[in-house]
Amino acid sequence: MKFKSLAIFLIISSFFLTCILSIWKIMATLQGLSFNNLNITTIFLIGILLSLAFVLIGNKINHLIKIFLLSFIFSILYFYSNEASPYWYIFGVFLISLFFTNKLKKYSMQSLKEDFISEKVIFDFITFFGIVFFAFVILFPFYIMLVTSFKTQIALLVNPLDFSLDITKSLTELFKSYFVIFETYNFGRYILISSAVSIGTVIVTLLFAIPAAYAVARLNFFGKNFLSTSILIIYMFPAIVLVIPLYTVFSQLGLRNSIFGLLIVYTATTLPVAIYMLQGYFKSIPKEIEDAGIMDGQNWFGIILKIIIPLSLPAIASVALYVFMIAWNEFLFSLMFLDSPKSFTLSRAIQYLSGDAETPRQYLMAGSVIVTLPVLFIFIYFEKYLVSGLTAGSVKE
Amino acid sequence: MSDSLSKLEKRTAYTLVLPAVLLVFAIVLFPIFANVWISFKDIELKDIRIPEPRAKKIVKSISENQSELKIIYKLRNSSLIQEIRNVQFQDKFPTNVSPINLDPRCNFQSKKVVCNFGNWQAKFRENFEITIQNNNGEIIDKKIIKSQKPILSGKADNPLLTTNFTLENFKKVFYENNFVELLLTTFYFTFFGTVGAIIFGILAAQLVNQNMQGRTYMRGILLFPYVGPVVALAYTWTLLLDPNSGTLNALLVNFNIIEQPINLLGQKYITMSILGFEFKLRLALTTVIFFEIWRYFPLVFLFVLARLQAIPQSLYEAAEVDGASPIQKFIHITLPQITAIISILFMIRFIWNFNKFEDIFLLTGGASGTRTLPINVYQQGFAVSDIGMGSAVSIVIVMLLLSFMVIYFRLIGKRANEV
Numbered sequence: 001m002k003f004k005s006l007a008i009f010l011i012i013s014s015f016f017l018t019c020i021l022s023i024w025k026i027m028a029t030l031q032g033l034s035f036n037n038l039n040i041t042t043i044f045l046i047g048i049l050l051s052l053a054f055v056l057i058g059n060k061i062n063h064l065i066k067i068f069l070l071s072f073i074f075s076i077l078y079f080y081s082n083e084a085s086p087y088w089y090i091f092g093v094f095l096i097s098l099f100f101t102n103k104l105k106k107y108s109m110q111s112l113k114e115d116f117i118s119e120k121v122i123f124d125f126i127t128f129f130g131i132v133f134f135a136f137v138i139l140f141p142f143y144i145m146l147v148t149s150f151k152t153q154i155a156l157l158v159n160p161l162d163f164s165l166d167i168t169k170s171l172t173e174l175f176k177s178y179f180v181i182f183e184t185y186n187f188g189r190y191i192l193i194s195s196a197v198s199i200g201t202v203i204v205t206l207l208f209a210i211p212a213a214y215a216v217a218r219l220n221f222f223g224k225n226f227l228s229t230s231i232l233i234i235y236m237f238p239a240i241v242l243v244i245p246l247y248t249v250f251s252q253l254g255l256r257n258s259i260f261g262l263l264i265v266y267t268a269t270t271l272p273v274a275i276y277m278l279q280g281y282f283k284s285i286p287k288e289i290e291d292a293g294i295m296d297g298q299n300w301f302g303i304i305l306k307i308i309i310p311l312s313l314p315a316i317a318s319v320a321l322y323v324f325m326i327a328w329n330e331f332l333f334s335l336m337f338l339d340s341p342k343s344f345t346l347s348r349a350i351q352y353l354s355g356d357a358e359t360p361r362q363y364l365m366a367g368s369v370i371v372t373l374p375v376l377f378i379f380i381y382f383e384k385y386l387v388s389g390l391t392a393g394s395v396k397e
Numbered sequence: 398m399s400d401s402l403s404k405l406e407k408r409t410a411y412t413l414v415l416p417a418v419l420l421v422f423a424i425v426l427f428p429i430f431a432n433v434w435i436s437f438k439d440i441e442l443k444d445i446r447i448p449e450p451r452a453k454k455i456v457k458s459i460s461e462n463q464s465e466l467k468i469i470y471k472l473r474n475s476s477l478i479q480e481i482r483n484v485q486f487q488d489k490f491p492t493n494v495s496p497i498n499l500d501p502r503c504n505f506q507s508k509k510v511v512c513n514f515g516n517w518q519a520k521f522r523e524n525f526e527i528t529i530q531n532n533n534g535e536i537i538d539k540k541i542i543k544s545q546k547p548i549l550s551g552k553a554d555n556p557l558l559t560t561n562f563t564l565e566n567f568k569k570v571f572y573e574n575n576f577v578e579l580l581l582t583t584f585y586f587t588f589f590g591t592v593g594a595i596i597f598g599i600l601a602a603q604l605v606n607q608n609m610q611g612r613t614y615m616r617g618i619l620l621f622p623y624v625g626p627v628v629a630l631a632y633t634w635t636l637l638l639d640p641n642s643g644t645l646n647a648l649l650v651n652f653n654i655i656e657q658p659i660n661l662l663g664q665k666y667i668t669m670s671i672l673g674f675e676f677k678l679r680l681a682l683t684t685v686i687f688f689e690i691w692r693y694f695p696l697v698f699l700f701v702l703a704r705l706q707a708i709p710q711s712l713y714e715a716a717e718v719d720g721a722s723p724i725q726k727f728i729h730i731t732l733p734q735i736t737a738i739i740s741i742l743f744m745i746r747f748i749w750n751f752n753k754f755e756d757i758f759l760l761t762g763g764a765s766g767t768r769t770l771p772i773n774v775y776q777q778g779f780a781v782s783d784i785g786m787g788s789a790v791s792i793v794i795v796m797l798l799l800s801f802m803v804i805y806f807r808l809i810g811k812r813a814n815e816v
Contacts, residue, residue, distance in 0.1 A: 026648060038652050116722040123607075123723045130604040131615060137691070138621055144644055145633040160642040161651060208420060211413035220403070221410035227418070234425055236745075237798070238752030240771040241791040244778050245431035246424070248445045248557060268424030271417055300409045329626040331755045336779075347628040351759070354632055361636055368629030379624045383617050387699065 006055070008118040009107060014047030016125045017100050021078075023136055024096060028089050030147075032162040035083055042081045050074050054101060058108045071097040103128065142372075149177050149366040156361065177366035185353065185363070186341070187370060194346040194371075197259055198327040201266040202320045205274050208267065209319070213278035214304050218290070228279070235272040239332050247336055257340045265333050270323045277322070281315035282308060318385040325375055346371040429795060435788035437562040442782035445557065448476030450484045450517060450549040452525075456542050459528070463536040467528050470547060472514070474521040481521075484551035486512040491541055493532045500525070517551070566789035574773070574790075583769040585679070586686060586757075587750040593690035594746055595739060598697025603731070605698070606705045616702065623695040631759035634688055638662055665766040681765035685757055689750065697742050704738045705731065744805050748798060770794050 022038055029035050050070060057066055075094040079085070111117070147163040148156070155162065165174070172179065181187045215221070216228055246265065247256070255261030285308065293303045309316065334348040344352060350367040353359050379386060453471040470488075474481055486503070488510050490496075496505055503512035510527060531537050570576060605615045622630060637645050638661040646658035659667070659680075667680040708731065716726050754771040757763060763772035770790060778787025 029648065029651065030644070036651060036653065115720065119722050119724055127604050127607045130600065134601050134604070135615070135618055138618055141630065141633045141637060142621065142625075144637055145629065148636065157642060160644060160647040208417040212417035215410040215413040219406050219410035219413070221407045221414075224410075227414065233802075234421065236748050236802070237425065237429065238749075238754075238771065238794065240752055240754045240774050241432060241794055242425060242428040243774070244784055244787050244791060245428035245435060247778075248435070248784065249428075249431075251445050252447060252555070252557075264420070265424055268420050271421050275417060300413070325624060329624075331627050331759075335758075347626055350628050350632065364632055365636070368626075368632055371626045372629045375624055375626060376621065379620070380617060383613070383620075387616070387620075 002113060005112045005117045009112060009121045010048045010051050012121050012125045013051045013104065014044050016129045017047040018043045019129055020096055020132060021093065024092055029161055030163045032164040033085065033089065037083065039082060046074060046077050051104065054104050055107055055109050063105060067098055067101040070101050145365050145368050149362050149369050150174055151362055153360040153362060177362040181363050181366050187367065190344050190346045190349040193259060193343065194328060197262055197266065197345060198324050200263045201270065201327040202323045204263065204267045205270050205323050206316065206320060209271055209274035209278055210309065211304060213275045213282055214308055216275065217279040217282035231272045231276050239269065243332065243336050250337060256337050257343045259343060261337055262333060266327045266330060270326055274319050274323060277319050278315060281312050285311050314385065321378055321382055321386060325378065328375060432788045432791045435785055436566055436792045438785050439563050439565055440785045442784055444478060445784065447555050448474055448479040448481055448553040450481055450551045451475050452547050452549055454543065454547060456539050464531040464534045465528065466537050466542065467526060468542065470525040472523045472525050474517045474519060476519055478519050479553055480519055481517045481551040481553045484514040484517055484549060486514055486547060486549055488547040489545050490529060494529050494537060495532060496527050496529050498528060566785045569786055570789045570793060579768060579770060579773055582682065582766065583751065585682060586769050587747055589686045590689040590750045591743060591746045593686065594694040595697050595743060597690055597694035599701050601694065601698040602701035602705055605702060619698055620695045622692045627755045628759060630692065631756060635662065635760060638684065662761050663765050679766055681761055682767050685760055685767050688760060689756055692756065693746060700738050700742055701735055704735050708734050740809065748801060751798065
């Protein structure tokens with residue numbers, strides 16, 4: 001029994017260490033180091049030795065001394081079993097093993113006797129490994145996007161694995177792709193158009209949504225229940241089935257290639273979500289405050305303007321940010337309605353760029369960075385609002 | 398008194414709601430119904446312009462004598478399929494200039510030639526000529542004549558509004574469009590994309606929930622793929638997976654995991670052998686499904702995490718006392734608490750994956766076995782330019798969606814009764 005849990009502990013912990021070291025090796029390879037072998041078996045075996053030594057030593061020496069000593073020995077073993085590698089890489093290995101042995105702190109020969117210890121070990125390491133794994137899988141494409149935009153086409157063709165940044169280069173050299181897309185591909189204009197459409201959508205949507213949401217939240221009228229259920233059903237309906245009729249009608253009305261046309265469509269598609277989010281918040285405002293307003297002789301307009309809006313500014317802000325992000329990221333309608341480069345939005349412009357096989361990939365990635373950054377900044381900065389708005393039940397993509 | 402107040406309330410409510418309702422009706426509901434109409438028409442992209450009479454004016458001198466000029470109007474019907482009725486023509490001339498031997502369909506009055514050309518068939522063309530002369534024998538300035546543009550008007554049916562219908566589009570959708578394969582691909586994509594996103598979402602939520610420190614940071618990072626713009630993310634993935642110089646293939650080849658780069662987005666099938674059994678995997682479709690999972694598991698993660706955080710810790714403590722293992726805790730405590738949110742998320746993700754267009758379009762353009770129904774709408778409507786057919790596919794999508802919703806609400810309703 002004890003042997004079984006020890007074996008499971010050794011295998012799982014070493015597996016975890018191997019995975020992290022492999023990720024470290026991949027990242028180092030992308031910095032231009034020429035590794036050709038992941039050496040999984042060797043690392044796995046030394047990892048088992050490391051874990052075994054850790055539990056065998058137990059509490060005989062101070063934890064801090066123990067982890068430093070073990071990590072140091074591990075790094076030396078790693079250095080000799082691995083291909084020639086620079087010292088910064090081995091230092092990284094040392095830090096990882098330090099972190100790993102520290103993680104082992106709660107395990108000892110004693111604790112391995114507990115109930116369900118093998119399940120606990122598995123859960124413990126999977127939790128940690130899972131987080132590292134998810135973070136890596138999520139961030140890796142973003143990392144590639146960013147570093148590609150700083151490379152040149154030739155450098156990438158010579159060695160597609162070398163993403164190291166040459167910091168000795170001047171800044172203009174480093175940011176060359178960005179200068180090019182602004183100068184030759186007119187990205188400044190597209191940023192302006194995208195911002196205008198997105199901000200316009202936010203303003204118009206709020207103008208329409210606030211009164212409607214107020215009516216749905218507070219007033220009694222025939223068809224109210226129907227309206228609030230149809231709001232939910234409508235936003236389940238796909239944009240792709242709207243495209244052909246809207247395209248034909250917009251062509252006949254001359255609304256294609258116009259920012260105004262795009263604005264109408266974006267507003268209409270974001271309205272249901274906006275109304276839904278806002279009415280939920282409006283309902284939570286105590287009714288007594290409004291009654292006081294009515295006593296003061298305010299009409300409905302005054303109540304909305306002077307009571308409801310000031311009280312629900314956080315909710316309105318989160319709806320605004322949300323609508324902004326939807327409009328900024330939108331692609332399908334801009335693909336359908338815009339075919340003159342004069343009226344492209346950022347997303348459409350990047351897609352147009354990629355249509356030309358000659359376009360160097362670093363330009364494409366520089367464009368992608370430009371379209372991604374504002375959204376990520378908004379998201380990181382206002383995460384709390386946005387997440388609470390999302391989980392409040394509104395999940396429009 | 399209170400009666401008039403409630404009337405006022407109603408009136409206010411309608412004024413407040415109406416603008417939003419009208420806009421949504423015009424842009425969202427109207428097109429859904431318009432699709433039904435268009436899907437029964439034989440109509441192509443080039444036909445959606447309303448036909449109009451057009452004229453190109455050419456001025457020629459006929460003799461040494463510059464006081465006479467010949468004007469040729471190249472008249473045509475802009476449409477290849479629609480006729481224009483009752484075409485009226487009008488052109489202005491300077492003072493002292495008058496036409497000679499004017500066509501009987503026209504007459505000359507107060508410096509204007511007005512003609513009534515009657516009906517023009519589809520593809521109609523005619524070179525219509527007028528000879529003019531200066532009454533005083535002076536030279537006529539060609540430029541002045543040229544700069545005056547003729548005005549044409551006529552009545553034509555809007556090809557969208559005519560009432561000739563056909564069932565041809567639906568016949569084509571079901572019989573000439575590989576409909577079964579289309580449907581199967583759509584379902585594979587939708588089903589595996591949804592299930593994958595839910596599994597990974599639950600996993601991520603469970604992991605993040607265990608880790609107290611850094612929970613908000615992890616939550617933020619995990620949501621990146623969901624909030625990032627599709628275009629940027631799809632192109633980054635295309636670049637990563639590129640067979641020639643993509644990072645992933647280069648890495649795999651570098652570490653000797655594969656010998657030849659694999660074209661993950663451009664290859665329809667890959668033959669795999671597991672335990673001696675050989676089977677074909679839809680490679681490009683699988684890759685697209687993975688992109689889909691990568692992009693949308695964060696949504697599931699977010700909702701499940703919110704639910705997990707609401708589970709009272711005392712439940713787990715009680716289980717601990719009873720000697721439950723971690724797996725037992727997950728199955729008996731966590732899972733029952735999240736089934737409700739999972740079934741809602743399944744429904745939402747299923748419907749949205751079913752409608753997904755951008756992701757597939759940007760990654761493969763619908764090639765190598767990734768053609769789903771939404772992609773087909775675009776291909777029929779804009780690549781093949783058959784608007785009617787595209788609309789018919791849209792109708793199929795709407796019908797399937799409605800049936801999903803009905804089935805879903807039936808199931809959920811039953812379960813609600815059981816509980």
